[in-house]
Amino acid sequence: MLASFFFLSWFSRGVKHYKRHWLKYWGRLVLFGVVLVLCLGGLRGVYGATSLPSLQVHPLPPTLREWTDQENAGDYFAQVEETPVGYLVWSEFPVTVYLDRREGEDDLWVKAVRKAIAAWNVYLPLVEVEQPEDADIIWVRSRPPLRATVNRETRELDIAGARNAETSYKLYLTETKPPQLSHRFKILLSPHQSYHHTLGTARHELGHALGIWGHSDNPQDVLYPSQVSDPPPISPRDLNTLKKVYQQPTKLGWEMP
Ligand SMILES: [Zn+2]
Known part of the structure; x- marks a missing residue:
């Protein structure tokens, strides 16, 4: 929770100055995407999500x-x-x-x-x-x-x-x-x-x-x-x-x- 708060404040700082540091902004966006995918992957593991049979x-x-x-x-x-x-x-x-x-x-x-x-x-x-x-x-x-x-x-x-x-x-x-x-x-x-x-x-x-x-x-x-x-x-x-x-x-x- 705390970690995600710090991550978000760091990320939004990047957003505020995106015109001057556009490269930095995109880099952070990609990193944010990677972290999101990893988190969702972790959740999937916790709930044992699996695909269902096809129709x-x-x-x-x-x-x-x-x-x-x-x-x-x-x-x-x-x-x-x-x-x-x-x-x-x-x-x-x-x-x-x-x-x-x-x-x-x-x-x-x-x-x-x-x-x-x-x-x-x-x-x-x-x-x-x-x-x-x-x-x-x-x-x-x-x-x-x-x-x-x-x-x-x-x-x-x-x-x-x-x-x-x-x-x-x-x-x-x-x-x-x-x-x-x-x-x-x-x-x-x-x-x-x-x-x-x-x-x-x-x-x-x-x-x-x-x-x-x-x-x-x-x-x-x-x-x-x-x-x-x-x-x-x-x-x-x-x-x-x-x-x-x-x-x-x-x-x-x-x-x-
Ligand atoms: Zn009925």
Whole structure:
């Protein structure tokens, strides 16, 4: 810190007199550049920065290959977001899921989540595992926390309405040799809804976790963002969209360079 202060004051002195000592000024500028590159190099070492795999397309999962696109149904692929690591597709099947079963097997929440898993399982194989650390997707039996954001202009707090679910993902490196870039999802799902609506919400969130990272503008689709009185089953538009997502490039599921 102190060293950089002295360096900067010495450098700015050079700047002040740059007309008379222009050679000296350029010399200092080059030296400053070299020091900057060395510092950034050092930081890279500290944080273990490394380059990520390049974007590549995985083979289409057989279950999705079997789905014949219903072209007249259309899709909402244009609304699916590409993340910094590309599309959020899975490349190893079955995808493992863990659910919180502390309320027992007859719990309506457990039944609804299992029904949602069974519905998507037709199109992408899913299997329930006993330990959360073995799971690609973890279901948590809880209502998402309230989130507040500060409006920078008015300094007022905006509190989002209570939500029934929240789906998020994290990236990690597998322990294989060489490691692969992978992702893991966490779905918080409220236990305070009716069975019917828990099932609708679970189907929606699982759609996100399987790669549909966006929303449909059609209330007949599972990925419609608002709750409807009669949550729809997985639609041809949902499946056309899912299949398109799995034909896109991703950095996930590929070996680190
Ligand atoms: Zn959503």
